Amino acid sequence: MKDSGGVLGPDAEIVRLVLSDLSGVGPQEYIRNEEPDLVLAIGMDALETVENIKGLPIVYVMILDGAGRFSDRENITGVSMVVEPEKQLEIICRAFPDSERIGLLYDPGQSGEIVRRIQEAASGKNTSLVARKVYSPENVPAAFMLIRDEIDVFWMLPDLTVVGPETVRSMFLLAMEAGRPVVSFSEKYVELGALMSIGVDPYDMGRQAGRMAEKILAGKQVASISGRDATKAVITVNTRIAEKLGIVINEKILGRARSIEQVR
Amino acid sequence: MYLTLSSFGNGIKREAWNLKNILPECIMLWAARALLTAALLMFFSAQGAVAAHKILAVQGMEARPYTQAYEGFRGGAGT
Numbered sequence: 631m632k633d634s635g636g637v638l639g640p641d642a643e644i645v646r647l648v649l650s651d652l653s654g655v656g657p658q659e660y661i662r663n664e665e666p667d668l669v670l671a672i673g674m675d676a677l678e679t680v681e682n683i684k685g686l687p688i689v690y691v692m693i694l695d696g697a698g699r700f701s702d703r704e705n706i707t708g709v710s711m712v713v714e715p716e717k718q719l720e721i722i723c724r725a726f727p728d729s730e731r732i733g734l735l736y737d738p739g740q741s742g743e744i745v746r747r748i749q750e751a752a753s754g755k756n757t758s759l760v761a762r763k764v765y766s767p768e769n770v771p772a773a774f775m776l777i778r779d780e781i782d783v784f785w786m787l788p789d790l791t792v793v794g795p796e797t798v799r800s801m802f803l804l805a806m807e808a809g810r811p812v813v814s815f816s817e818k819y820v821e822l823g824a825l826m827s828i829g830v831d832p833y834d835m836g837r838q839a840g841r842m843a844e845k846i847l848a849g850k851q852v853a854s855i856s857g858r859d860a861t862k863a864v865i866t867v868n869t870r871i872a873e874k875l876g877i878v879i880n881e882k883i884l885g886r887a888r889s890i891e892q893v894r
Numbered sequence: 895m896y897l898t899l900s901s902f903g904n905g906i907k908r909e910a911w912n913l914k915n916i917l918p919e920c921i922m923l924w925a926a927r928a929l930l931t932a933a934l935l936m937f938f939s940a941q942g943a944v945a946a947h948k949i950l951a952v953q954g955m956e957a958r959p960y961t962q963a964y965e966g967f968r969g970g971a972g973t
Contacts, residue, residue, distance in 0.1 A: 642947045642948075643947070644948075644949045644950075644951055645948065645950050645951070646951045646964065647950060647951065647952045647953070648953055648954075648955060648956055649952065649953065649954050650954065650955040657952075661952070664950050666948045666949055666950035667947050667949065668947075668949050668950075669950045669951075670949060670950070670951040670952065670964075670967055671952050672951065672952065672960045672964060673953055673957075674954070675953075675954025675955070676952040676953050676954050679954075680952055691963045691967065692960060832959040832962035832963040832966065833962045833963065833965060833966035834966060836962065836963035836964060836965060836966020836968075836969075837966040837969060838966075840966065840968065843967070847947050847949075
């Protein structure tokens with residue numbers, strides 16, 4: 631699909647390619663034939679398809695921890711599918727002003743950098759972090775049991791070792807038993823039992839990526855534009871869970887949040 | 895013969911005198927034309943560079959968040 635507008639004005643041409651619609655020709659061959667000045671990779675499938683095409687500036691979006699994974703690639707930059715951890719911490723602290731201890735489980739190989747940033751941000755606040763390392767999904771329920779009585783809120787990071795269908799179910803059950811609210815990164819988990827999510831806004835992430843592309847096409851080196859986290863946070867609250875746990879969320883946060891009442 | 899050579903010499907002198915008078919104007923005209931040509935070339939090449947940018951937006955599948963990100967990208971620059 632050909633399109634124009636947005637990036638660099640109405641004369642710029644944007645060709646949209648949906649990989650699942652492509653037939654007859656390999657995606658890499660198709661991309662080379664198009665001879666683009668820049669590729670926008672939306673999602674991991676797209677990025678894996680284009681990342682090895684040499685000499686092509688690539689801007690990614692809808693990728694978890696892109697900044698960490700592609701920091702050494704000179705032709706790749708973009709926007710990671712995670713709200714800046716410092717901003718998330720700020721929202722959690724404001725939403726639960728009486729909660730001083732925030733719990734985290736994380737695999738250092740996956741979320742070490744994010745946790746380091748959270749610890750740094752927390753050091754300037756009246757908040758203590760109880761962060762416990764886990765190295766395999768099997769260890770998640772036991773690790774959660776160890777921290778749940780030491781925390782006021784559990785913050786579920788988008789860590790592939792910690793978050794899986796089984797681990798999420800057990801964490802929600804254990805959290806509910808202990809009366810601890812769970813803050814997640816996706817609205818999907820609010821429907822499953824988390825009290826609140828701090829998620830991304832895909833449209834706004836696209837805008838961020840568009841501004842990066844504009845700079846690159848104006849002549850700025852890709853390597854000089856570092857990968858960024860999403861700047862806009864979308865808050866969703868499960869009011870039924872809040873009632874069940876007897877938790878009153880700060881009104882200002884509640885005012886800007888989307889409400890969900892059901893639990894699946 | 896003398897008269898012919900003399901008039902030829904005078905003709906050369908007159909032409910040289912004329913040339914001496916108009917040369918600075920010619921140089922100024924050539925310079926102005928060269929400057930104008932360079933400015934026009936720069937203008938049109940800059941226009942061409944903007945128009946020539948081609949962006950390929952690749953997404954794995956049709957999914958609402960991906961499409962929203964694409965729409966945001968289209969509106970992203972200059973904001």
